[in-house]
Amino acid sequence: MLDKTMIETAERIEFDGAALKDAPAIKMSRRGLITGLACGTVIPIMSACTTNPETGANQFLLVGDDQIATMALSAWTDLKKQTPQVSDERLRRRVLGVWNKIAIGANRAGQDWDVAVFDTDDVNAFVMPGNKVGVYRGITELTENDDQLSSVLGHEIGHVAGRHAAERFSLQVASQVGLAAGSIAIAQSETGRRYGNEIAALGGAALQFGVLLPYSRQHELQADRLGVDYMHRAGYDVRQSPRLWGLMAEKSGGRRVPEFLSTHPDPGRRRQELINYINARGYAFI
Template sequence: MANELNFEDAERVEIDGELLRDAPRVNLSRRAIISGLAAGSVFPVLSSCTTNPYTGQTELAFMGEQQIASMAATAWTDLKSQTPQTGNSRMKNRVLNIWSRVEQATPKAGEQWDVAVFDTDDVNAFVMPGNRVGVYRGIVELVENDDQLSSVLGHEVGHTVYRHANRRMSRQMLAQGALAAGQVALSSSETMNQYGGAVAALGGAAVQFGVILPYSRQSELEADKAGVDYMHEAGYDVTQAVRLWEVMDANASSARQPEFLSTHPHPSTRIDALRQYINARGYALM
């Protein structure tokens, strides 16, 4: 996204369009939902928890990592075929060298990655399921030093370590199931049936602004902190993670939308969170 760094996480597979933005729809018929509610089986069927091998955390996951990676494979191939990659060997080698240091400092060290440096002005970077990383010339040219670029790359690895794509998709699926069940309950009530459409719209808005967007912003902050950990382990200056967002804020478009409407936190929010985290971890005193 021009003039604004919008680190894209594993939920994205195309520029300005989320690859995995919409989770697979929970397509249950009204009869199936009613039967499931009566048997108490709708949400138990939808519920599934797994242990993240990188963090040890138990998390909600309706799909396997390999399944999500397969979903992104075609989009990644299409993106690489449709978007020019840089012919500047110096720039590409710079990105790959920093990437190598950062990646080796993460829980995913030694895994196979596909890193592409795209030749566009987009001030952006993203990661796709299946260890696919895209970096745009715009962000490489904007950062002031290698430390700031290491923060960008560490952030992207953080999304994959915390499996944010899977977690977000699972929450969307659960929310869709809850809304579907709610609509059935409303349609079964003669009193509330006439308001079903309005209530459903309000429910959808509540999910979007109360669950999906806040979770997305939380994931960004989590990836920011993970990136700082990897920077520190790789020997980079973690204070440059804060400086990066100062630079981004100074170069951002004046038309930025309010934070509560955005998938990403405001730069000032990220700056404050990073400072607190760096101080708390004892990496530096800011």
């Protein structure tokens, strides 16, 4: 099990010369360390690890998607109550049409999805556990074509395929709750019922840091790559994906920074990573 000593050891280890506890921007290193500890690449201590069949990644998961989905549901319901959805039927059909196509590309068309198109200028989109997808009118207006829109939506499905919400929640619990994470892991292996109670006891905190925080850089890059895979399979022009990030970067130089950038940082680097990936996969040559 992951005991307090190990968490404290993790706190002391430095990365890029900065103490972990003082540097939220380098949470990735803590994530890597904890995953390494828990998944046995550092010390085999805990059996909360699983291989993601879609990405091949070894993931540290204290919860499944279902448990996270229950926590996210009230946030989603509130959001839908508070935010108007577009009345422009053409726009709604455009988003849903692209959504259906990219979902087929992702082999997830058979799942239940709740896709809402919110009528605000926000240049943003998100996915919440439980297959809840929010797309804001602002980001649809930034896109020059359906290929670019499919890039945004494919990216969001990529977060689902990568099980990023459950992984982020698990790592936050392990790093911030420490001992409790150990007991949750034991509960998981011994009785699923008690495990559920432990998670429920975390309540609002879970919602705050487990569901609504931005994803890590690694999650974002993986979602980008998966999104491009889905675009390719769905017949969209993958070259429009880096083009969209170029547009984001241009817009961020203007007066108003797109919200998508605050939750999805580094447009320039991500544009280049996408170009490298697309070339390496042979989808196109840019």
